[in-house]
Amino acid sequence: xxxxxxxxxxxxxxxxxxxxxxxxxxxxxxxxxxxxxxxxxxxxxxxxxxxxxxxxxxxxxxxxxxxxxxxxxxxxxxxxxxxxxxxxxxxxxxxxxxxxxxxxxxxxxxxxxxxxxxxxxxxxxxxxxxxxxxxxxxxxxxxxxxxxxxxxxxxxxxxxxxxxxxxxxxxxxxxxxxxxxxxxxxxxxxxxxxxxxxxxxxxxxxxxxxxxxxxxxxxxxxxxxxxxxxxxxxxxxxxxxxxxxxxxxxxxxxxxxxxxxxxxxxxxxxxxxxxxxxxxxxxxxxxxxxxxxxxxxxxxxxxxxxxxxxxxxxxxxxxxxxxxxxxxxxxxxxxxxxxxxxxxxxxxxxxxxxxxxxxxxxxxxxxxxxxxxxxxxxxxxxxxxxxxxxxxxxxxxxxxxxxxxxxxx
Numbered sequence: 001x002x003x004x005x006x007x008x009x010x011x012x013x014x015x016x017x018x019x020x021x022x023x024x025x026x027x028x029x030x031x032x033x034x035x036x037x038x039x040x041x042x043x044x045x046x047x048x049x050x051x052x053x054x055x056x057x058x059x060x061x062x063x064x065x066x067x068x069x070x071x072x073x074x075x076x077x078x079x080x081x082x083x084x085x086x087x088x089x090x091x092x093x094x095x096x097x098x099x100x101x102x103x104x105x106x107x108x109x110x111x112x113x114x115x116x117x118x119x120x121x122x123x124x125x126x127x128x129x130x131x132x133x134x135x136x137x138x139x140x141x142x143x144x145x146x147x148x149x150x151x152x153x154x155x156x157x158x159x160x161x162x163x164x165x166x167x168x169x170x171x172x173x174x175x176x177x178x179x180x181x182x183x184x185x186x187x188x189x190x191x192x193x194x195x196x197x198x199x200x201x202x203x204x205x206x207x208x209x210x211x212x213x214x215x216x217x218x219x220x221x222x223x224x225x226x227x228x229x230x231x232x233x234x235x236x237x238x239x240x241x242x243x244x245x246x247x248x249x250x251x252x253x254x255x256x257x258x259x260x261x262x263x264x265x266x267x268x269x270x271x272x273x274x275x276x277x278x279x280x281x282x283x284x285x286x287x288x289x290x291x292x293x294x295x296x297x298x299x300x301x302x303x304x305x306x307x308x309x310x311x312x313x314x315x316x317x318x319x320x321x322x323x324x325x326x327x328x329x330x331x332x333x334x335x336x337x338x339x340x341x342x343x344x345x346x347x348x349x350x351x352x353x354x355x356x357x358x359x360x361x362x363x364x365x366x367x368x369x370x371x372x373x374x375x376x377x378x379x380x381x382x383x384x385x386x387x388x389x390x391x392x393x394x395x396x397x398x399x400x401x402x403x404x405x406x407x408x409x
Contacts, residue, residue, distance in 0.1 A: 011318040021290075022323065029327025029380070030334060036376050037335025041366035047262045049364055051229075054258035055251050056132040057194050058120070058201070060099075060223035061232045062250045064239060069221065069247065070254070075104040075176055078218040079246055089242035094235050096225040097129035102209045103220035106173035108153075108202060110161040117157070117202045119173060121209025124148070130223050132193045133203065140165045142189035148205040150188030154198025158190050165190065171202070175214035183212050313393055320388040321381065328377045339368050 015022055055061055064086075069077040081100065082090055090098050102121035107114060124143040128134040133152070142152055151171070153161075163169060165187055172182045185204065192198075210216065226235040232250055240248040252259035343365075 008318065011315050011322060014315075015319050015322050025323055026327035026330065029324055029384075030331035033328050033331025033376060033380055034334035034338065036380070037332060037373055038338050038366075040372055040376065041335075041339050041368065042364060043268055044369065044372070045364040045366040050258055050261045053194075054255050055225075057197060058131050058223065059251050059255050059258075060130050061226045061229075062224055062236045062239070062248065063254060064222040064224070064243065065220070065247045065249075067245070067247045070249065073103065073105075073220075075102075075174060075213050075215070075220065076178075078102075078176070078215055078220055081217055081219055082222065082243075085242040086239065086246075089239050090222075090224065092235075092238065094227050094231050094238070096227040097126065098222055098224040099123060099126040099130040100206060100219045101127075101221050101223065102206060102213060102215055102218075104173045104209075104213050106171050106202070108157075108161065109170045109172070110163045110167070112162045113160055115157060115160055115200070117171075117200050119171060119209065120201065120203050121206040121213075122203050123206045127203075130225055133191060137193045138189040138191045140187075140189040143203065143205050146205050147207040148188070149208055150186045150204075152189035152191055152203040153187055154194075154201060155190050155192050156195065156198035157200065157202070158187070160199070163187055171204075171212075173213060175212070177214055181212060181214075313389075317385060317389065320385045324381050324384045328380050332373050332377050336368050336373065339366050342366055 064079070064082075066077045066079040089095070100123060104119050106117050106119040108117045122133070122143070123146045124133075125145075138152055139155075140152075141150075143150065151169070153163075158164065161169065168184055168186050170182055170184050172180055175181050191203075194201075204212075210218070224235070224239070226232045236248055236250045240246075
């Protein structure tokens with residue numbers, strides 16, 4: 001403790017012998033940490049955006065199907081409406097919401113054009129709690145209940161078919177019995193979200209589509225949301241245990257590309273942390289090496305006066321700690337300030353189309369994560385000081401004999 005009290009003020013005074021060099025090294029550390037905080041926040045926002053967009057695009061946090069449906073999604077692969085243990089599991093507090101659906105590949109025709117589609121029968125109230133399809137996203141009246149006789153189509157599909165609200169179209173699909181059925185329906189809503197779905201996904205009321213497809217009261221799938229993201233795995237396991245005869249899968253099993261995007265962003269963040277640390281470490285090592293070799297006479301004198309080498313090492317390491325710590329705190333403040341200035345989100349503009357290919361939304365909302373900032377600072381300080389240990393130890397333990405001799409005389 002006495003040794004620290006001795007070297008602490010010495011380290012602080014020595015740090016400012018060359019004020020310009022010290023400030024430059026601090027600034028370099030600050031810029032690296034600020035970049036780490038800002039880019040880390042944006043990559044986290046990108047990852048969260050990819051997760052939200054993937055799960056909102058009908059996937060949910062997971063889905064329940066009849067065995068084989070995900071390999072061959074046809075109307076013949078159906079399951080019963082949940083009851084017994086499965087109904088109880090879906091009613092647990094860990095499940096935030098769930099939505100039943102009927103599904104079939106189909107063909108839609110207007111007076112001018114036709115297009116292949118994925119036809120979903122939904123319960124509008126339950127679906128709004130699980131996916132993107134809520135009243136704010138739909139132009140027009142939309143679907144009011146499970147027996148509504150209209151349909152909701154995407155904006156891009158409406159443009160292709162050259163139809164608008166109130167126009168009628170014909171939908172043809174194969175029912176459970178294998179017969180092709182046709183139904184005339186009115187367009188009661190046009191949704192604007194999820195551009196990748198707008199071209200081919202059409203929604204009708206659950207009861208009407210079950211009747212049209214000959215499903216009776218049966219379903220094609222159930223999408224569910226866990227109350228917390230961290231509980232998705234536990235909820236999936238609970239539902240799988242409640243219905244062992246069905247296929248229960250998490251979102252990342254259903255959408256491996258979205259999961260890969262998130263892993264890529266997390267990996268990129270880790271790489272950037274390493275690069276930032278390397279920049280700080282190289283700058284710090286260079287500074288420390290200059291400090292050490294400029295002060296060989298001083299080290300020789302102090303050793304001649306009886307200071308142990310370990311105290312010299314501790315003194316220089318303390319200087320490194322001061323140097324990096326102040327730069328890190330400044331960089332963290334700069335990074336947090338930058339993120340706070342972008343609290344309304346960053347519009348990707350012309351980059352939005354490319355970002356959409358990798359699952360991100362048109363606008364990213366980076367947020368300050370205190371844990372992420374603290375861990376970034378801790379990593380930079382710890383590793384940078386550790387990186388300066390080798391040159392310090394080598395230099396202070398190999399003070400030239402001529403220096404020691406001169407110091408004694």
